[in-house]
Amino acid sequence: MKRVGVIGGGQLAWMMGDAAQKLGVELLIQTPSRDDPAVAIAQETILAPVDDANATEILAKKCDVITFENEFVNLEALSSLAQQGISFRPRLEALAPLLDKYHQCCYLRDLGLPVPQFFALDKLENLESKMEYLGFPVVLKSRRHGYDGQGTFIIPDLATLQEKAGVTNKELSQSLFLLEEFVPFDRELAIIAARSVDGEIVAYPVVETQQEQQVCRRVIAPADITPNQAAEIEAIAHTLLNSLQVVGVFGIELFLTAQGKVLVNEIAPRTHNSGHFSIDACETSQFEQHLRAVCGLPLGNPRLQSTGAVMVNLLGYENSHNDYQSKRQQLAEIPQAHVHWYGKTESRPGRKLGHVTVLLDNQNQDSASVITQTVEAIWYPS
Known part of the structure; x- marks a missing residue:
């Protein structure tokens, strides 16, 4: 049985839990608080900040490989562990040009990728x-x-x-x-792509993301774009992942201008909010895909199993300790809805508390906009 260490214990690590169970993988988590979501699904937890390299060294002794739930890590401190033979996936050299956003922009530009x-x-x-x-x-x-x-x-x-x-x-x-x-974009887009230890790359359908106050509010899969635009975005993902020689899942955020031009906005070197729809809508979720990659398993098929999907983030709108059980029950009663609650003990404005994905197919003829209005009318106070 593979043992995977995960640096970070938020909802992205928590959502690896079902995939780990399916694949027979044990997850060990390094996270600062026992209230963090992934503690509930971890085989073992080391309570320490994610940038604590001493804690990571302890974690590494218990694991076959270490991966990341977030990018708030100390690469300089981790590099000494890598020199001792500890296996990080993605490798630290792949993270190095991405953690500083200026360096990230330079790297993308030097690769010939379109950036603002x-x-x-x-x-x-x-x-x-x-x-x-x-x-x-x-x-x-x-x-x-x-x-x-x-x-x-x-x-x-x-x-x-x-x-x-x-x-x-x-x-x-x-x-x-x-x-x-400032890019006066027509729409914001994103793509999730994964690369295996053998260099195989698979990409999920390009999605549209809708942000409010720079926080993702909704994701619509697939995005309503041309085949050429989808091919261009997938080619960007291939270029980036191959250049970095990444192992694992990356999220790529993009702008689409009114003239149809695609620009890369930012790179997330991990699983990503824009890929949450894949848990319920795709043959292989982004979380299973990431574990497959870092464990050296064959990558799964990322195809949609429904016509499409709408994912709506359930964001905090008040300071409270409410678990919103009544609202979650109402959301679960929406046809083809799947509610994911992260188990966080505290709500505050803008905090991601959960998400709901609604599948679009012949049983659910409502448009994406009608579904999002229905979800948000239940979730947010009038």
């Missing part, structure tokens, strides 16, 4: 000239640790930019920011 115009926000004297080139509005991003909209700001003017970037006495308070051109 961008700059590192480093020296104040260059700021005004850069803004003359990019224009306003502009997107300001923290280079590290931005997640679910945190650390991403739409900036309307120079004064706001200076304030957000922490400019004091004509000096930058820090240099860990990235400036990107």
Whole structure:
């Protein structure tokens, strides 16, 4: 039986639980709190921050391979463990160009992949000239640790930019920011792709993601795009995963402009919110696929088993300790609905507490927009 160590114990690790059981894999988790979702499905848990390399060394002694639920890790500290022969999948060299968003943009650009115009926000004297080139509005991003909209700001003017970037006495308070051109996109898209130890790549259908306040609210699978656009996006995934020699699942977020141009927005070197629909709608979920890859098993078929699917995130809208059992029961009564509750003990605005996936086929003729309205009318207070 394979034993897989997972750094991170949030809902992405929790959703590996069913797949691990199916494949006969044991999961050992490194996570800071015993209240984290994945503790409930773990064979063993090491309670430690995800960037604690000493804890990871203990974890590694109990496992065949180590993978990641999130990217908030200390690569420098982990590299000494890799030199001792500890197996990380994806390998640390694949994560290295991606964890800093400026380095990620540079890597994508140098691969010849289409990205928005961008700059590192480093020296104040260059700021005004850069803004003359990019224009306003502009997107300001923290280079590290931005997640679910945190650390991403739409900036309307120079004064706001200076304030957000922490400019004091004509000096930058820090240099860990990235400036990107604002892309007036028509839609946001995403693709989940996996690469095996043998270099085989499989890709899931391209999906449309709908964000509110930079947090994913809904996913529609498959996206209503042309075959050429779908092929272009799949080719981007192949180029990226092969270049990085990745083993495991990656999520790739993209923009589609009104002119039909595809631009890469960001890379998530792990399973991803845009792939949650695969648990109920695909032959092989993204979580099973990831475990298959990191365990050296053949990859599964990612095809849809229904006409399509709509995934709606159940986001916190208040500060409470409510488990929302009544609302979850109402959601479960929607035809072809599958409710996934992450077991978090605390709700706060914008926090991902669960999701519901509704399958689209001959038994469910409602449109994606009708389904999302139905789900959100039940979940959110009027």
